[in-house]
Amino acid sequence: MTADHSAPAFADVARRLEAILLVVDEPQSLVSLATAVAAPVPAVRQAVEGLVDDYDGRGTGPRRGFELREVGGGWRLYVREEHDELVSEFVNAQAPSRLSQAALETLAVIAYKQPVTRSQVASIRAVNVDSVVRTLLARGLITELFTDAETGAINYGTTDALLVNLGINSLDELPHISPLLEDGADGFESENVR
Numbered sequence: 001m002t003a004d005h006s007a008p009a010f011a012d013v014a015r016r017l018e019a020i021l022l023v024v025d026e027p028q029s030l031v032s033l034a035t036a037v038a039a040p041v042p043a044v045r046q047a048v049e050g051l052v053d054d055y056d057g058r059g060t061g062p063r064r065g066f067e068l069r070e071v072g073g074g075w076r077l078y079v080r081e082e083h084d085e086l087v088s089e090f091v092n093a094q095a096p097s098r099l100s101q102a103a104l105e106t107l108a109v110i111a112y113k114q115p116v117t118r119s120q121v122a123s124i125r126a127v128n129v130d131s132v133v134r135t136l137l138a139r140g141l142i143t144e145l146f147t148d149a150e151t152g153a154i155n156y157g158t159t160d161a162l163l164v165n166l167g168i169n170s171l172d173e174l175p176h177i178s179p180l181l182e183d184g185a186d187g188f189e190s191e192n193v194r
Contacts, residue, residue: 013039014047021051025118025130026154027074027147048075072147072154091138099139106132107141111162112177115145115155141165 016037020028028036034044048068050059057063069078079087099107106129109121122129133156136142145157163169 009043010047010050013037013043014051017044017047017051021068021075021077024076025134027071027076027152029074029152033075072149072152074152088138088140092140099135100132102127102129103132103135107136107158107162108177110136110142110156111158111171111174114157116157117148117151117153117155119153121156 016039017033020033020036030041030044030048033048034041037044039047052068053059054061055064055067065080065083066077067080068075071078105125106121109124110116113120113124118129118133121133133142137144140159140161142156142162143159145155147154158171163171166174168174
């Protein structure tokens with residue numbers, strides 16, 4: 001069944017979806033997107049299908065350098081695979097050579113607790129870590145390991161690039177964190193503390 005993409009309602013829902021999809025860091029279900037744009041799920045489904053077609057060049061415009069992909073039961077914008085290296089080089093060239101204190105703290109939590117979700121890191125640090133996680137992903141120091149099937153939350157872990165930057169061969173070489181914490185366990189379960 002071909003959807004009528006010329007209707008004003010479709011265009012309005014599609015524009016609102018694009019605005020939301022530009023800022024989300026994790027895949028969003030159709031229900032979540034429908035709630036965000038105050039539209040019925042069938043209208044959102046139709047708009048998502050239309051955006052996928054548009055971005056893939058199946059409409060009147062060109063194939064875009066990004067795509068709208070369904071991952072882990074939700075939808076999110078991604079750079080097309082053929083542009084990964086280009087984007088990575090650009091981001092790394094734009095990024096300052098040093099990490100901020102917030103990035104270092106977030107990276108430490110991920111290194112010691114992986115696999116870990118962004119919300120778990122935020123809970124441990126007691127601050128929003130969305131932009132810091134984006135920075136660490138862009139720098140190639142962390143990666144998306146998997147998406148939790150039940151919650152849709154992305155679990156993060158460190159990459160070999162971190163090991164290279166730290167000059168170590170494995171995470172087992174990280175220092176024990178217990179002596180560095182006041183009570184030896186703030187924010188960490190005892191069995192996961194090195």
